[in-house]
Amino acid sequence: MxxxxxxxxxxxxxxxxxxxxxxxxxxxxxxxxxxxxxxxxxxxxxxxxxxxxxxxxxxxxxxxxxxxxxxxxxxxxxxxxxxxxxxxxxxxxxxxxxxxxxxxxxxxxxxxxxxxxxxxxxxxxxxxxxxxxxxxxxxxxxxxxxxxxxxxxxxxxxxxxxxxxxxxxxxxxxxxxxxxxxxxxxxxxTICVRPGKPNKAASGFFSNIIREPLAGHEAVLPVDESVTHWHASxxxxxxxxxxxxxxxxxxxxxxxxxxMPGVRATVGEQIEALRRIAGENVVARIRREPDEMIRAIVGNWARGFSPKRALALGFTADESFEAIIRTHIEDELGGEFVR
Amino acid sequence: MxxxxxxxxxxxxxxxxxxxxxxxxxxxxxxxxxxxxxxxxxxxxxxxxxxxxxxxxxxxxxxxxxxxxxxxxxxxxxxxxxxxxxxxxxxxxxxxxxxxxxxxxxxxxxxxxxxxxxxxxxxxxxxxxxxxxxxxxxxxxxxxxxxxxxxxxxxxxxxxxxxxxxxxxxxxxxxxxxxxxxxxxxxxxTICVRPGKPNKAASGFFSNIIREPLAGHEAVLPVDESVTHWHASxxxxxxxxxxxxxxxxxxxxxxxxxxMPGVRATVGEQIEALRRIAGENVVARIRREPDEMIRAIVGNWARGFSPKRALALGFTADESFEAIIRTHIEDELGGEFVR
Missing domain, CATH: 3.40.50.720 (NAD(P)-binding Rossmann-like Domain)
Known part of the structure; x- marks a missing residue:
């Protein structure tokens, strides 16, 4: 330079x-x-x-x-x-x-x-x-x-x-x-936790189930806990x-x-990470409401990557889904959430 | 229907x-x-x-x-x-x-x-x-x-x-x-044997070395005999x-x-097939003249495919490189060539 x-x-x-x-x-x-x-x-x-x-x-x-x-x-x-x-x-x-x-x-x-x-x-x-x-x-x-x-x-x-x-x-x-x-x-x-209001994107629930409970609101989970996805904060x-x-x-x-690298997590693992960070009360705000259409759409999505080239080129992702949640609390909630 | x-x-x-x-x-x-x-x-x-x-x-x-x-x-x-x-x-x-x-x-x-x-x-x-x-x-x-x-x-x-x-x-x-x-x-x-005159396409030699000798003309081979390629008549x-x-x-x-399916052949196998069909006199019309530029270009090309989907869907290729040469003699040369 x-x-x-x-x-x-x-x-x-x-x-x-x-x-x-x-x-x-x-x-x-x-x-x-x-x-x-x-x-x-x-x-x-x-x-x-x-x-x-x-x-x-x-x-x-x-x-x-x-x-x-x-x-x-x-x-x-x-x-x-x-x-x-x-x-x-x-x-x-x-x-x-x-x-x-x-x-x-x-x-x-x-x-x-x-x-x-x-x-x-x-x-x-x-x-x-x-x-x-x-x-x-x-x-x-x-x-x-x-x-x-x-x-x-x-x-x-x-x-x-x-x-x-x-x-x-x-x-x-x-x-x-x-x-x-x-x-x-x-x-x-998929960007998670996406700030802002819940939107109607089929992928919205991945963020909704973290963001809304932390803000004291109920969130809808339309898919099984076994659904696996690839996230980055x-x-x-x-x-x-x-x-x-x-x-x-x-x-x-x-x-x-x-x-790009990311964090691979099942919805169950997302919820577990939320439980460890925020406790049972917060997790209890997630309401299961299966939606066949969203299940079908999500079934066609990538479940994970082996992004060797990006890693070798120095791109780095979040360390874990817990780290993703902590980043959200830090960057969007001023370190606080509704217990 | x-x-x-x-x-x-x-x-x-x-x-x-x-x-x-x-x-x-x-x-x-x-x-x-x-x-x-x-x-x-x-x-x-x-x-x-x-x-x-x-x-x-x-x-x-x-x-x-x-x-x-x-x-x-x-x-x-x-x-x-x-x-x-x-x-x-x-x-x-x-x-x-x-x-x-x-x-x-x-x-x-x-x-x-x-x-x-x-x-x-x-x-x-x-x-x-x-x-x-x-x-x-x-x-x-x-x-x-x-x-x-x-x-x-x-x-x-x-x-x-x-x-x-x-x-x-x-x-x-x-x-x-x-x-x-x-x-x-x-x-x-790559379509082989391509009828017509030799052209300047980098891939031209794959056809030239078959078509020209069969017509009694000399052909230039710019690459090694080990070069492997994927052909269809x-x-x-x-x-x-x-x-x-x-x-x-x-x-x-x-x-x-x-x-699409095709025939995988080295240049050496192409020449061998020509020898079996047309004899040594015809093969002798191939002149080796290495061309570094063409070698470099061809080095980036596909050497072969495993076209399982196309085969399962009923697409069929030539049986062998010999069959490709026989098809050329039949379709383009009225069954004759210059011995």
């Missing part, structure tokens, strides 16, 4: 989808650190469908842009300031991409491709070569799945969202290979992104998309 | 890329058979960048369309007659897609997607649901590769062509899952397409793209 008074280590960061849960936490982390990979962050462009906010203590200039990523003019506008580092998080989520076919493709595929093509156009003079960290998902995989998915298992998504994410991964790889930018895709585990997810932003690109090689 | 005098079994077939080597042979086969899956072929729409020809004996009405598949209006025009069965072969080949980035994406990705979207628009009333057979390629795979690639090995292409083909596969799968059409993608092995490739067109779709399941 260049010396601190050299212009080269002033960094301009773009975050698309910066108002989402991960986006907000990422921007907060960038603001706290003020630097990334030895470079000072001097400028941040934050995009989302609503104007994203940066923390007031952010030590860099912030431009907040509210724009529809499906608008063909938007991706080029977002990168017009030639950001050095791009976190591309903007996406239509799984459920909406499934019900609104056109919108999912317009944002997740066309938007992503336009972003990549805008970077290509800017780089045509040979002086611009940004790094892009692309948020992909375990939705890249579809049943039948092995008990542990290794780094060479095929991407055969069973949703439009997963399809669009994998297409983004393929474009990322090809554009990187062509020298247009340095792309790294990270397939995020929001803090770990942000750690993955920060690591992907600074990692030696050469070490990644031609396969640019990585399965 | 419906009875012969029922309107339902009159079939309209569209072939995109019908003037290419595989396209021409497919149309010839359709003309010879006159029927497919118990239905009479009454109409064929043949497309390519130059007007494709059907054999004069074809027992169906032929519409020949010369049009650039990159033209946004073309895919919808090609399907406007609501073909029941589509063989989608139109593509920019590997070398050209690598040197002309925009053209490769315009035809292989955008053209394919527009074709699929045109079918979607036509099917909006719920009465149109065609079958589409999509020609994909072993270029879907990229090194490092196992000795035998199984049906669960990831698609990690190392070329723009491979990337575009895999994106087509993913779209085919998602559109099929959404009920827009019935799609089947077949990953063709043109006749087998057409057989795959015909089988994909009539196969029970339910049996395929959600993963719509299949590795």
């Amino acid at each position: 260049a010396a601190a008074n050299n212009g080269e280590d002033c960094m301009h960061v773009l975050v698309t989808g910066a108002a989402g849960m991960i986006g907000r936490k990422l921007v907060e982390r960038l603001a706290e650190e003020g630097r990334i990979g030895g470079a000072e962050i001097t400028r941040a462009t934050l995009h989302d469908i609503v104007a994203p906010q940066a923390p007031s203590f952010a030590p860099f200039t912030v431009e907040s842009i509210a724009a529809d990523f499906a608008d063909p003019a938007v991706p080029a506008r977002l990168v017009s300031g030639k950001p050095d580092l791009i976190f591309h998080l903007a996406a239509i989520v799984s459920g909406e991409a499934e019900t609104d076919f056109d919108k999912g493709y317009a944002i997740n595929l066309d938007g992503t491709r336009r972003l990549f093509d805008a970077l290509r156009a800017l780089g045509d003079d040979g002086t611009y070569h940004p790094r892009i960290v692309y948020a992909s998902s375990v939705a890249a995989f579809g049943a039948p799945l092995p008990d542990l998915i290794d780094d060479e298992f095929l991407q055969a998504p069973l949703t439009s969202y997963g399809t669009q994410k994998v297409i983004g991964e393929l474009l990322l790889t090809d554009y990187t290979r062509k020298g247009i930018f340095t792309g790294i895709g990270i397939r995020l585990p 929001p803090r770990s997810a942000i750690g993955f992104m920060m690591h992907a932003a600074t990692l030696d690109s050469e070490k990644i090689g031609p396969r640019r998309n990585l399965n | 419906a009875a012969a005098n029922n309107g339902e079994d009159c079939m309209h077939v569209l072939v995109t890329g019908a003037a290419g080597m595989i396209g021409r042979k497919l149309v010839e086969r359709l003309a010879e058979e006159g029927r497919i899956g118990g239905a009479e072929i009454t109409r064929a729409t043949l497309h390519d960048i130059v007007a494709p020809q059907a054999p004069s004996f074809a027992p169906f009405t032929v519409e020949s369309i010369a049009a650039d598949f990159a033209d946004p209006a073309v895919p919808a025009r090609l399907v406007s007659g609501k073909p029941d069965l589509i063989f989608h072969l139109a593509a920019i080949v590997s070398g050209e897609a690598e040197t002309d980035f925009d053209k490769g994406y315009a035809i292989n990705l955008d053209g394919t997607r527009r074709l699929f979207d045109a079918l979607r628009a036509l099917g909006d009333d719920g009465t149109y649901h065609p079958r589409i057979v999509y020609a994909s390629s072993v270029a879907a795979f990229g090194a490092p590769l196992p000795d035998l690639i199984d049906d669960e090995f990831l698609q990690a292409p190392l070329t723009s062509y491979g990337t575009q083909k895999v994106i087509g596969e993913l779209l085919l799968t998602d559109y099929t899952r959404k009920g827009i059409f019935t799609g089947i993608g077949i990953r063709l092995p 043109p006749r087998s490739a057409i057989g795959f397409m015909m089988h994909a067109a009539t196969l029970d779709s339910e049996k395929i399941g959600p993963r719509r793209n299949l590795n």
